[in-house]
Amino acid sequence: MATVTPTAAPAATRLGPLFAGREFLWGALAVLLVLLVAIVGPWLAQDPAATTLDRRLLPPFSDGHWLGTDALGRDLWARIVTGLEWSIAVAVASTAIAALIGTVLALLAAERAGPVRTLVLQTVDAFLSFPGLVVAIAVIATVGHGYLPLVLTLGGLSWPVFARVIYAEASSLMQRDYVLAARLAGSSRTRILAGHVLPGVAPTLLVMLAFHLADMLVAESALSFLGLGAPLGEPSLGNMLAESRQYLYVAPWLMFVPACAIVLVVVSANLLGDGLTERLRGRARRAP
Amino acid sequence: MTGREPLLDADDLRVTFRPGGRELRAVDGVSLQVLPGETVALVGESGSGKSTVALALMGVHPLAGGRVRFEGRDVTAAGGAERKALRRRMQLILQDPYGSLDPRWSVARILAEPLVAHDVGTPEERAARVRELLGQVGLPLDALERRPPQLSGGQRQRIAIARALALEPRLLIADEPVSALDVSIQAQIVNLLLDVQRTRGTSLLVITHDIALVHHVAHRVVVMYLGRVVETGAVDDVILRPQHPYTAALISAVPARRAGGARQRILLPGEPPSPLEPPAGCRFHPRCPIARDRCRIESPPLAPAAGGGATACHFPGELGALPLARDERLA
Numbered sequence: 269m270a271t272v273t274p275t276a277a278p279a280a281t282r283l284g285p286l287f288a289g290r291e292f293l294w295g296a297l298a299v300l301l302v303l304l305v306a307i308v309g310p311w312l313a314q315d316p317a318a319t320t321l322d323r324r325l326l327p328p329f330s331d332g333h334w335l336g337t338d339a340l341g342r343d344l345w346a347r348i349v350t351g352l353e354w355s356i357a358v359a360v361a362s363t364a365i366a367a368l369i370g371t372v373l374a375l376l377a378a379e380r381a382g383p384v385r386t387l388v389l390q391t392v393d394a395f396l397s398f399p400g401l402v403v404a405i406a407v408i409a410t411v412g413h414g415y416l417p418l419v420l421t422l423g424g425l426s427w428p429v430f431a432r433v434i435y436a437e438a439s440s441l442m443q444r445d446y447v448l449a450a451r452l453a454g455s456s457r458t459r460i461l462a463g464h465v466l467p468g469v470a471p472t473l474l475v476m477l478a479f480h481l482a483d484m485l486v487a488e489s490a491l492s493f494l495g496l497g498a499p500l501g502e503p504s505l506g507n508m509l510a511e512s513r514q515y516l517y518v519a520p521w522l523m524f525v526p527a528c529a530i531v532l533v534v535v536s537a538n539l540l541g542d543g544l545t546e547r548l549r550g551r552a553r554r555a556p
Numbered sequence: 557m558t559g560r561e562p563l564l565d566a567d568d569l570r571v572t573f574r575p576g577g578r579e580l581r582a583v584d585g586v587s588l589q590v591l592p593g594e595t596v597a598l599v600g601e602s603g604s605g606k607s608t609v610a611l612a613l614m615g616v617h618p619l620a621g622g623r624v625r626f627e628g629r630d631v632t633a634a635g636g637a638e639r640k641a642l643r644r645r646m647q648l649i650l651q652d653p654y655g656s657l658d659p660r661w662s663v664a665r666i667l668a669e670p671l672v673a674h675d676v677g678t679p680e681e682r683a684a685r686v687r688e689l690l691g692q693v694g695l696p697l698d699a700l701e702r703r704p705p706q707l708s709g710g711q712r713q714r715i716a717i718a719r720a721l722a723l724e725p726r727l728l729i730a731d732e733p734v735s736a737l738d739v740s741i742q743a744q745i746v747n748l749l750l751d752v753q754r755t756r757g758t759s760l761l762v763i764t765h766d767i768a769l770v771h772h773v774a775h776r777v778v779v780m781y782l783g784r785v786v787e788t789g790a791v792d793d794v795i796l797r798p799q800h801p802y803t804a805a806l807i808s809a810v811p812a813r814r815a816g817g818a819r820q821r822i823l824l825p826g827e828p829p830s831p832l833e834p835p836a837g838c839r840f841h842p843r844c845p846i847a848r849d850r851c852r853i854e855s856p857p858l859a860p861a862a863g864g865g866a867t868a869c870h871f872p873g874e875l876g877a878l879p880l881a882r883d884e885r886l887a
Contacts, residue, residue, distance in 0.1 A: 446655065449657070452647065454644060454674050
């Protein structure tokens with residue numbers, strides 16, 4: 269799993285004046301569009317598993333199959349939207365799991381000194397010292413395929429990214445005078461965490477969610493590419509890419525379509541993350 | 557001291573930190589009492605441990621020794637519920653109103669929080685109490701929906717005071733309540749605190765380095781140096797006839813009111829020593845203008861002194877007899 273960089277340079281410097289100051293807008297729009305396609309697309313498209321052997325490897329813009337067909341004559345658009353649905357579902361759920369575990373443990377560690385904090389931080393270090401994808405391959409090879417094992421593995425392995433960043437922020441917030449004032453006023457630990465610390469880390473959390481979503485999508489695609497992600501017969505952006513390799517010279521669109529989809533989602537999510545960073549930083553500047 | 561039972565009675569407080577395994581005695585045997593309705597000033601320069609005393613009294617720092625009695629009951633020995641009930645009647649106002657209010661919270665929420673935390677009243681009663689508090693600290697009702705970044709420093713400190721008053725404490729501890737504020741605002745906030753004390757009979761423990769403020773507000777003074785009490789007594793005695801050379805030096809540092817006022821300043825050499833390695837004998841001796849051999853060896857206990865107070869000096873009241881160096885820069 270790639271590292272998260274919430275402080276990445278604003279996209280404006282790379283994407284030109286079109287995006288200057290509007291990363292958030294474009295990113296949000298693109299992410300919404302992708303989500304819409306992933307949710308609504310499969311209902312409207314043809315059966316992604318229906319084979320028509322006399323219409324194999326049709327190029328895009330063919331009659332009845334605007335993105336063409338694959339080696340078994342299956343409609344590429346139907347497969348891409350179903351694959352998108354699967355990949356997004358995996359990315360969203362594993363991001364949610366990672367964020368939940370990471371945030372809860374980070375708040376716990378920030379609030380409690382002593383053995384609890386040491387245990388959490390050491391565990392984070394231990395997790396981060398392994399290459400995530402390799403461990404994920406090992407785990408999935410052991411526990412088996414399927415949506416749930418995949419999501420649990422991805423989430424269960426990538427939470428330390430959240431824990432590390434949220435802990436740093438939360439423990440600095442715990443030092444604030446208003447947290448001391450809340451303690452003096454008699455507020456309980458939970459009230460302080462929920463009322464002062466969690467809202468304080470929320471902007472960072474939001475930004476991380478966007479970047480992590482992109483990371484999880486790439487991770488899912490990589491695992492599916494290796495045959496460890498989506499189960500057999502379930503289209504996913506990764507396994508479509510894997511299948512396309514045999515037809516690279518006769519039907520390159522089989523590779524381009526899922527590859528472009530991956531790039532599109534990842535860029536959208538990153539754009540959204542950049543935009544969020546910019547927005548929330550701007551707000552933080554106005555209200556210190 | 558009168559025969560009245562003290563509201564707050566801290567006896568031989570000790571707070572020890574261990575930075576990097578070394579022992580730092582931030583508070584080393586401090587005793588102080590606050591009577592009902594009384595204002596006591598705790599004075600000392602930065603690093604003397606006065607804020608640590610406040611946090612120790614509030615139970616934020618664990619005590620390495622000593623006892624805190626409040627309303628005659630031992631806070632340090634009290635169990636969870638009783639302790640919470642006792643702490644409720646002593647409240648601390650923090651120094652910096654820019655840090656002590658969560659910028660994301662509305663004033664209404666900030667003021668209601670102590671009531672919610674202690675489960676006081678219904679939401680309607682709490683809302684009424686919040687409005688009442690706002691009036692007490694002299695802020696208009698339309699401040700309720702504001703957030704701290706929309707308020708000035710003085711307004712923020714008023715909110716902080718209102719928050720401390722929410723639970724109707726019998727003792728208010730104010731840690732440098734005005735030092736983060738503009739000079740023009742300071743008097744207003746001081747008067748607000750005095751007002752609260754007069755109208756509600758609240759006891760006040762004011763922590764400050766500002767001797768001029770002390771003279772204005774306090775009945776009694778406790779002077780701290782490097783984690784220990786060096787002098788205590790009624791405010792007029794201490795200010796007009798300081799027994800300890802450190803107190804005398806602090807008082808002489810207050811700028812004269814008249815231009816060219818012939819005030820003699822006692823210049824202390826050097827900085828306060830590190831509390832990690834306090835000097836042997838009297839802790840003040842390396843900077844003391846009247847230190848003698850005995851001071852380098854023997855630590856003076858806090859003993860009754862002329863004027864009814866107490867001082868920790870082997871040679872109390874002697875400083876005034878010495879020819880003092882005139883500060884040429886002021887002349």
